[in-house]
Amino acid sequence: MSKNNNDFVTIYVMGKKQKVPADLTIMKAMEYAGHQFIRGSGCRGGFCGACATVYRMRGSYKLQGALACQKQVEEGMIIAQIPFSPSEKITYKLNEIKANANTFLEYFPEIARCLSCNTCTKACPQDIMVMDYVQAALRGDIKLAAKLSFDCLGCGLCAMRCPAEIVPYNIGQLARRLESKYIEGPTEQVLSRCEEIKEGKYDKEIESLKNADKETLIKLYNSREMKNE
Amino acid sequence: MSSENSGQILKINAENKEFKEKIQDLSGEKIDLCFQCGACSSGCPMVQEMDYLPSKIIRMSQLGLKEVLSSKTIWVCTTCFNCEVRCPRGIDIANVMEAIRQVVLRQKFDKVNIDMLTPEELRELPQIAIVSNLRKLTA
Amino acid sequence: MRLAYYPGCTLKTTAKSFDISTLESSKTLGIDLIEPERWNCCGTVHALSKDDVMHHLAPIRNLLRIEEMKKTGIVEESKVITVCAMCYNTLKRANLVFNSDSDKVKKINENMENESSVYNGSVQVEHLLETIKHQGWDNLRNKVKIPLKDLKVAPYYGCLLLRPRGLGIDNADKPSIMEDMIRALGAEPIDFAYKQKCCGSYHTVFMKERVADLSYKILNQAKIAGAEIIVTACPLCEFNLSHRQTEIIKNRSEFKEFPVIYFTQLIALALGLKEDSMVFGENKTDPRPLFKYKGFLKEI
Numbered sequence A: 001m002s003k004n005n006n007d008f009v010t011i012y013v014m015g016k017k018q019k020v021p022a023d024l025t026i027m028k029a030m031e032y033a034g035h036q037f038i039r040g041s042g043c044r045g046g047f048c049g050a051c052a053t054v055y056r057m058r059g060s061y062k063l064q065g066a067l068a069c070q071k072q073v074e075e076g077m078i079i080a081q082i083p084f085s086p087s088e089k090i091t092y093k094l095n096e097i098k099a100n101a102n103t104f105l106e107y108f109p110e111i112a113r114c115l116s117c118n119t120c121t122k123a124c125p126q127d128i129m130v131m132d133y134v135q136a137a138l139r140g141d142i143k144l145a146a147k148l149s150f151d152c153l154g155c156g157l158c159a160m161r162c163p164a165e166i167v168p169y170n171i172g173q174l175a176r177r178l179e180s181k182y183i184e185g186p187t188e189q190v191l192s193r194c195e196e197i198k199e200g201k202y203d204k205e206i207e208s209l210k211n212a213d214k215e216t217l218i219k220l221y222n223s224r225e226m227k228n229e
Numbered sequence B: 001m002s003s004e005n006s007g008q009i010l011k012i013n014a015e016n017k018e019f020k021e022k023i024q025d026l027s028g029e030k031i032d033l034c035f036q037c038g039a040c041s042s043g044c045p046m047v048q049e050m051d052y053l054p055s056k057i058i059r060m061s062q063l064g065l066k067e068v069l070s071s072k073t074i075w076v077c078t079t080c081f082n083c084e085v086r087c088p089r090g091i092d093i094a095n096v097m098e099a100i101r102q103v104v105l106r107q108k109f110d111k112v113n114i115d116m117l118t119p120e121e122l123r124e125l126p127q128i129a130i131v132s133n134l135r136k137l138t139a
Numbered sequence C: 001m002r003l004a005y006y007p008g009c010t011l012k013t014t015a016k017s018f019d020i021s022t023l024e025s026s027k028t029l030g031i032d033l034i035e036p037e038r039w040n041c042c043g044t045v046h047a048l049s050k051d052d053v054m055h056h057l058a059p060i061r062n063l064l065r066i067e068e069m070k071k072t073g074i075v076e077e078s079k080v081i082t083v084c085a086m087c088y089n090t091l092k093r094a095n096l097v098f099n100s101d102s103d104k105v106k107k108i109n110e111n112m113e114n115e116s117s118v119y120n121g122s123v124q125v126e127h128l129l130e131t132i133k134h135q136g137w138d139n140l141r142n143k144v145k146i147p148l149k150d151l152k153v154a155p156y157y158g159c160l161l162l163r164p165r166g167l168g169i170d171n172a173d174k175p176s177i178m179e180d181m182i183r184a185l186g187a188e189p190i191d192f193a194y195k196q197k198c199c200g201s202y203h204t205v206f207m208k209e210r211v212a213d214l215s216y217k218i219l220n221q222a223k224i225a226g227a228e229i230i231v232t233a234c235p236l237c238e239f240n241l242s243h244r245q246t247e248i249i250k251n252r253s254e255f256k257e258f259p260v261i262y263f264t265q266l267i268a269l270a271l272g273l274k275e276d277s278m279v280f281g282e283n284k285t286d287p288r289p290l291f292k293y294k295g296f297l298k299e300i
């Protein structure tokens, strides 16, 4: 960064050079440069995983992964969005499948191709030990796979880079589902809430929400209760 | 080396030589040491499934014949190293089989497709079987 | 003796009986086996082509974990004990590549850049049978509570415990380590022609029938030689020799189910361990009727 440009950095959005304010996230910087996000953006808060981005720094061979809404721009970033990673939506009925050692292999036999190359871990913007959860799944360790993959957003960067063509996030998701259904859960709160819903405790509230106008909804949203646990 | 060719003189050209080099480099084996005793073939558990005997694959490799690439033999080899133990010339035939498989696999080719397996088979098969199968037969 | 233990994936899934009987019988023999906190599949087969680096990462990563265990004092020796023949072979051969090819070492290390330490090649890969042998067969014999008298056991070595030449746990042409173990347990080892013959290995996935045929030959030879049971040290051999009996019986109605178990289960039996240390119920072919008949297990 040169002195008089203190507050600006140069980035390359799909090869095109842009000068953008240095304190912006990749997403805001791209918008600043005139890009409009039609895909590849959702929550803007680091939760939905829609804004997967890959970049290289000038002068470095490393291909890195980031969430555009979270990562701040840096001088010399060469950026491309990966708004979608192609993967088949595997369907299974959680009530019917069993949580046993071979469940992962049954639905995702390609995990047997994992090379333990760790490329997925290197790609993950959430700093998850992706290789380790894929490997845990391969040996049927549902608990470990669920624990390690807990922070996964399904951004898809691991899947785009896996040389074995595995889609790790689908495996992590199955692990967490199996674990919460068969190993840890279902929790007290979930069960009692289900009861309440069945008894119609919230029917009135839902009805009034349905009829509310936009302004009221915004007000309600902003003053909503958040549970801290 | 189809039977129509028998009796004819086989001409080895530059392409054959290059292919032979490639197999030697990939396998790390000196295939010219082979004197066609056939010990490897006699101990091989999979010969019934093979089109060319292991010793014949070595002979064809010596000559740099690309037909080995389309042979069934390289895929049904179990890498059991029975041939390796038997070879009086110290060639590890399993390495040669793998080298030829690799030449094919590296051209965007998968020999098997795991999507063909039924859920029942996948539930029963141990990890060790699927991992090793896919390591040997897919790219 | 506290030693690092690499179980491998299958011992955590379809071959739990191998894992449990290994841990329990080792403990009784004075060997505390400690599983690394983090490990990955070793890849099960050694990558044979000379330019391959990628496929060596998996085994080397595991060896690095063992080195780390040594560094932090969790284990006393830079050594890893395996029981699965394929894990043993893969870890051992990758280690050899690492210790003999400096070009590859460089590339392997480059590809493991985000590991917190670099593998030094110090780990010794050992099979549990070797560990027990080093303790001395007398040591094993002295710990036997139920001598397996008159039990005729065929040791099935298969491929990767012995081959390639020089890399196995015993002489590739004339192995005796399993026979010695069987004798120490008070049983009678049965020599048979197919004890080193391949069961068809991973072709069990797409060539079921051929593997069933190869397995039949092995089982049949053992039977003809007078064996009552087969022991093995490989979860893939065990799978082929026992699960493929279903296919064998379909084609040969005269074939009678033949028990196949892990060598560690046999040791656990002779050491007089509890039944939940042998986990015979997990075997596809149940050996308990035979053991009850011989008086090694109580009738319930």
Ligand code: SF4
Residues within 6 Å of the ligand: A049, A123, A124, A125, A126, A127, A128, A130, A151, A152, A153, A154, A155, A156, A157, A158, A159, A168, A169
């Ligand atoms: S595990 Fe994969 S999908 Fe999940 S957050 Fe990390 S890179 Fe994204």
Ligand code: SF4
Residues within 6 Å of the ligand: A113, A114, A115, A116, A117, A118, A119, A120, A121, A130, A131, A134, A161, A162, A163, A164, A165, A166, A168
């Ligand atoms: S990138 Fe793929 S092959 Fe490599 S460790 Fe991750 S899941 Fe395994």
Ligand code: FES
Residues within 6 Å of the ligand: A040, A041, A042, A043, A044, A045, A046, A047, A048, A049, A050, A051, A067, A068, A069, A070
């Ligand atoms: S937009 Fe949802 S995580 Fe970035």
